[in-house]
Amino acid sequence: MDSYVLHAERPGDMDSLAARHRPRRAPGPGEVEIEVRAAGVNFADVLVVLGMGTVFGESDAHELGLDGVGTVVRVGSGAPGAHVGDRVLFFHEGAFASHVTVPAELVVAAPAALSDAEAATLPVAYLTAWYALVRLAGLGAGETALIQSAAGGVGLAAMNVARLHGARVLATSGTERKRQYLRELGVEHVLDSRSVAFADGVREISPDGVDVVLNSLAGKAQQAGLGLLRLHGRFVEIGKRDIYGGGTVELAPFRHNISMHSVDLLLLSRVDRPLVQALLAELSPLWADGRLEPLAHEVYPMREAPTAIRTLTTGRHVGKVILTVDGL
Ligand SMILES: NC(=O)c1ccc[n+]([C@@H]2O[C@H](COP(=O)([O-])OP(=O)(O)OC[C@H]3O[C@@H](n4cnc5c(N)ncnc54)[C@H](OP(=O)(O)O)[C@@H]3O)[C@@H](O)[C@H]2O)c1
Structure with a gap:
């Protein structure tokens, strides 16, 4: 599949998680398109897969995957700081996918010294x-x-x-x-x-x-x-x-x-992007020089997403669970 997104076909049934074709979307003004390399699993994803996304509140019913690392492949107009080929961190829903198109304010340079999985532990x-x-x-x-x-x-x-x-x-x-x-x-x-x-x-x-x-x-x-x-x-x-x-x-x-x-960070990413951009700008140099380190993590390929997400439901893991994005 050339471009896909991971989706729970039947919310509540972890085994119904499946990749489905999603056409790539060209970036509009102020947006960039990213080819995703790795994405973090967050507790909010567990709630969505378990079908509790709308029980807890509107903002929890997001597309799976809230943050990750990847390469900028297209840049819309009015996103002057972004360039094709940049390796970036992003904070935006829909990250369990081959590609995401996101507002440039929710993107920041990925620390060069970190692997994709390490970098994906950082944003959320x-x-x-x-x-x-x-x-x-x-x-x-x-x-x-x-x-x-x-x-x-x-x-x-x-x-x-x-x-x-x-x-x-x-x-x-x-x-x-x-x-x-x-x-x-x-x-x-x-x-x-x-x-x-x-x-x-x-x-x-x-x-x-x-x-x-x-x-x-x-x-x-x-x-x-x-x-x-x-x-x-x-x-x-x-x-x-x-x-x-x-x-x-x-x-x-x-x-x-x-x-x-x-705190409702996802809500801020939707209604107060300048604030998220300012937070990313404060964190970026601290990530780059290692004053704030990547977190302990376990890595799973995207095809093992059900196993990865189940790991969070047990509460036994330490740190982050990361999905690496491959061709499926
Ligand atoms: N408001 C926001 O914007 C925002 C953003 C990110 C995360 N969060 C919240 O912050 C918390 C941590 O998130 P995270 O992404 O870091 O998740 P995480 O790595 O999975 O950590 C969640 C922790 O919750 C504890 N826990 C308590 N009851 C649990 C249960 N029934 N099942 C599984 N774990 C349970 C576990 O710690 P112990 O067993 O050690 O207690 C577990 O380590 C979650 O509640 C998440 O919803 C909120």
């Missing part, structure tokens, strides 16, 4: 972590950040961003194997993400609480995280279950002058 994980911790939370040197589910893609990126800013990291994760992995990365305190007992653990380590919580845990764990914030603490919610599920928040922790933020 770091955009999310950077926007959450730097732009929203304003995490500073000497502050303490609690990173929930820190061994996942966003979690590992968040730890690297927090350390770059001189913050102390407390981490949680759901299995002993992943907690051991985090300890080997030098995280001193790693707690269990699958029990609210993590909150007691944090209080033992840091009796007056933490400055920032990066959260994707739902229900009681979310509330327990809020309760850990010290004066002027910032809570950044990146999970969507409680937001779309009509969850509520007890306000008692707000007596500490805390603030709560939420």
